[in-house]
Amino acid sequence: MTHLILNPLAGSRFPIFLLAMVCLLLICVGAGDVKAQTRRVPAGTATPSEEPAPGFNEYRGVQLGMVSDEVRKKLGDPKDKGEEQDFWVFSEEETTLIVYDKTHKVITISADFMNTNKAITAKQVFGADIEAKADGSIYKMVRYPKAGYWLSYNRTGGATPLTTITLQKMP
Secondary structure, rough: OOOOOOOOOOOOOOOHHHHHHHHHHHHHHHHHHHHHHHOOOOOOOHHHHHHOOOOOOOOEEOOOEEEHHHHHHHOOOOOOOOOEEEEEEEOOEEEEEEEEOOEEEEEEEEEEEEEOOOOHHHHHHHHHHOOOOOOOOOOEEEOOOOOEEEEEEEEEEOOOEEEEEEEEEEE
């Protein structure tokens, strides 16, 4: 009679203990490798030592740190008004989201343009053109630690690209 053995180690606890110890060892070795890695700065961003001078620091007169009442005076009544954020629709091609902290100060400004003819250009934002990828998309982000914010420019590819410009206060 032939016996089929599916698990030759069945009934033995030693291999399970050994397997658990090997896994624990690999986890410890892997954790040591993580600590040894250096931080990589994504392409298109500046490191603090080579921080460029901030250029684009407001949108339609709104700056980071302004109080929500000041923002609403500058931009008018938002389409969607809230304690933490307001949303404006200036046209079918331009919208803006302003996010506030607990003290009602602006911490994020995000403007969306649905038509490249009306959109703010990368040159207007960063002072220089940015090379587009093969599909026409563009992305660049720069951190300005001394100024206390980061700025990103993102344009999708395609026939009807969406351009988003975001200013975000750094913690």
